[in-house]
Amino acid sequence: MKILTLRFALLFILPAAVLLLCPFAMAGHGSVLERIHDAEQPFDNMQVESTYQLPVKTVRAKEIYQGGAFRVLARKDSISRYRCSVCHTRKTPQVRDGALITHGDIKINHGEGGNELACIECHDRQDRDFLVDTEGKKIDFDHSYQLCGQCHFRPKRDWLGGAHGKRVTYWAGERVVMNCTNCHNPHSPAFKTKMPETFSLPLDK
Amino acid sequence: MEHGKKKDAPLKTAGLLESKCSRRSFLKGASIAAAAGSAALVTGGCGSVASSEESKLKWQEFFKKNYRLMTEQEKDDTVNRLERLAKLQRGVDIQMSNQEPINNVLYGYAFNVTRCKGYMDCVEACVHENNLDRKSKTQYIRVFEMDPGQLDPTSGDGKYYHEVPVEDKFYMGVQCFHCENAPCIKACPTKATWREPDGIVVVDYNWCIGCRYCMAACPYWGRRFNWGDPVVPKEEINTKQHYLGNRMRWKGVMEKCTFCVQRTRLGKLPACVDACPTGSRVFGNLLDPDSEIRFVLKNKKVFRFKEELNTDPKFWYFMD
Numbered sequence: 243m244k245i246l247t248l249r250f251a252l253l254f255i256l257p258a259a260v261l262l263l264c265p266f267a268m269a270g271h272g273s274v275l276e277r278i279h280d281a282e283q284p285f286d287n288m289q290v291e292s293t294y295q296l297p298v299k300t301v302r303a304k305e306i307y308q309g310g311a312f313r314v315l316a317r318k319d320s321i322s323r324y325r326c327s328v329c330h331t332r333k334t335p336q337v338r339d340g341a342l343i344t345h346g347d348i349k350i351n352h353g354e355g356g357n358e359l360a361c362i363e364c365h366d367r368q369d370r371d372f373l374v375d376t377e378g379k380k381i382d383f384d385h386s387y388q389l390c391g392q393c394h395f396r397p398k399r400d401w402l403g404g405a406h407g408k409r410v411t412y413w414a415g416e417r418v419v420m421n422c423t424n425c426h427n428p429h430s431p432a433f434k435t436k437m438p439e440t441f442s443l444p445l446d447k
Numbered sequence: 448m449e450h451g452k453k454k455d456a457p458l459k460t461a462g463l464l465e466s467k468c469s470r471r472s473f474l475k476g477a478s479i480a481a482a483a484g485s486a487a488l489v490t491g492g493c494g495s496v497a498s499s500e501e502s503k504l505k506w507q508e509f510f511k512k513n514y515r516l517m518t519e520q521e522k523d524d525t526v527n528r529l530e531r532l533a534k535l536q537r538g539v540d541i542q543m544s545n546q547e548p549i550n551n552v553l554y555g556y557a558f559n560v561t562r563c564k565g566y567m568d569c570v571e572a573c574v575h576e577n578n579l580d581r582k583s584k585t586q587y588i589r590v591f592e593m594d595p596g597q598l599d600p601t602s603g604d605g606k607y608y609h610e611v612p613v614e615d616k617f618y619m620g621v622q623c624f625h626c627e628n629a630p631c632i633k634a635c636p637t638k639a640t641w642r643e644p645d646g647i648v649v650v651d652y653n654w655c656i657g658c659r660y661c662m663a664a665c666p667y668w669g670r671r672f673n674w675g676d677p678v679v680p681k682e683e684i685n686t687k688q689h690y691l692g693n694r695m696r697w698k699g700v701m702e703k704c705t706f707c708v709q710r711t712r713l714g715k716l717p718a719c720v721d722a723c724p725t726g727s728r729v730f731g732n733l734l735d736p737d738s739e740i741r742f743v744l745k746n747k748k749v750f751r752f753k754e755e756l757n758t759d760p761k762f763w764y765f766m767d
Contacts, residue, residue, distance in 0.1 A: 249551050257712065270758075273628075273759050274555075274627045274760075275760055276731070277734065277739070278734070278744070279552060281553075281733070281734035281735070281736060283736075284736060284737050285551055285552070285732050285734060285735030285738070287735070291716075292551060292713040293647065293713075293714035295714075307737075307744060308736075308737045309737030309738075310737075327719075330707065337472065372622070377675060390716055391633075396767075400747075400767070403739070403742035403743075403746060403748050404729060404731075404739025404740075404742045404743065405557075405737070405739070405743045405746065405765070405767075406562075406726060406767075408720075408723070408726040411712045411715060411716060411721060411740075412716065412729050413715070413720075413730055414549075414709070414714035414732070415714055420726075422452035425725075425726065433564055433612075433725065435610045435611060435612060436566065436610060436611070437565055437608075437609070437610060438566055438567040438611055439568045440567050440570050440571045440574075441572070441606065442584070442586055442590070442605055443606065443607050444605065444606050
C-alpha cells in the first residue's frame, strides 16, 4: 500500500521537477553569457590584417593592460609651442614679448573650486619639457596618464582596462588608445555644455 | 503575328541568364520569358525588356537567391551587378563588399550611461555612415534624456534640442541590441533577417517584403521602415558599402543597425563608437578575454534592457 502511494506521488513529482528545471535548461543553451564564459582562449587580434596601418603617431605605453602591451596617441606633436625650453631658458625675457610668451590665455579650472592647482604641481619647475609627479619623478608629455592617475586612479584603472576613454579607429589589431589629454583639456578637464549635433523626430505622433 | 512574338521572347531572355544552361535554368528562363512575353502583348508590347545593360542587370538581380543560399560565386556576381547598377542609376562609384564574418568573433557593445552627455555625435555619424534617409530623418540610434533613477527609455525625452548636458539628467542611447534570441528573426515570414555567426542581426533587403512583423516583434524599437524611397544627396553617399549593411535601400523594406558590418568586419569600430566624443561607447569581441568589452562586463556594474524577456541582447549598459 505504501509503495503504491509512493508511486502515485512520483507521478506528480517527476513532471513537476521537469517543469521546474525546464527554464534553466532553456536559458543555458548557447546563451551569450554561456558563450562568454566558455571563451578562455585569447583572440589573435593581429589576424585582422586591415588594421595594420594607422595614420597617426603613436607611442608604446609604459604600462600594460590585461592583454599585454598597448600604444597611446603621441601628444608632444600636437602641443603648439613644444619644446618649452625654447622660451624657458636662463635668458631674461623682453617686456615687449610679454604678451606673446606668457600663458595668459590659460585659465586653470582644475581642482576643487577656489583651490585650483598651480602650474608647477604638474609641470616640472626645473625642466619645462617634462611634467612632474608628486614624488619628483619626471613624466613625458606622451605619457601624461602616469601623472593624471595619481589622483584619478579609478578612471585610470578603467582606462587601462578599456571602460574609460576610447580606442582609435580599430577594435582589432594592436590596441591603440587615446591619451587623457586627447579628450580632456588638462587645464580645464570637465566637458563643456553645448548644443547637440542633431535632433530626433518623435517616434509616434 | 501574336504567335510569332511569343516564340521570339524565350530565345531573347534565355540568353540573358548567361549561365551554363542547365535544364532547370532553361525551363525557368523560358517560363519567365513566356510570362513576360504575354504581359508585353497585353500592354501593347514594350520591346525594351533587354535593350539596355541596366535592364539586363535588373533582370538578373530580380531572380537572385536569398543571400544565405548563394554560393561564393553568386555573392560576388550580385555585388558586381550592384556596383555597376549604382554607377548606371545614380552615377556613383561604390565599392561593395560581401566580407564574411571573422572566425571566433562575437560582437558586443556597452554603453556608459554615466558618461554620455547627449551630444548626439553618434547619431549624426550613423546617418552618414549608413546612408540613412535624410527626408524622413531616419535614425538607427535614439538618445533619450532621462530623469535620475529611471532606467526605461519610454520615460525619457527623445526629442530634446537644447544645451546638453542638463544638470540632474542622464542620457541613454538605444539602438538594435543584436539579440542572440531575437524575436524579429522568428517573426519574419520570408527568412529575410537572420543572425550572422559573428552575432550581427542583418536583413537581406531583396527578400524583405515589408510586412513589418519584425518591427512589431522587436521589444526595443530597433527596426526602421522605409515608407518612401530613401533620399541621400549624391555627394553624401557613403561609397564603402556592404551587401548586408549600408547599401542603398528602397521603398518598402526594413532596415536596422548592423553594428556597421562594412566597418567591423574590417576590424574597424562602428561609426557611433568612433564618433563619440565622451568615450561612452565600448565595442569589441566578446569571445576575447582580453577585450575592452570583457573588461567592462567583468569590472563594472552592468545591466541589459528588458533582460527578463530572454531575448539575450549583446548590448549592455554600465555605470561608473
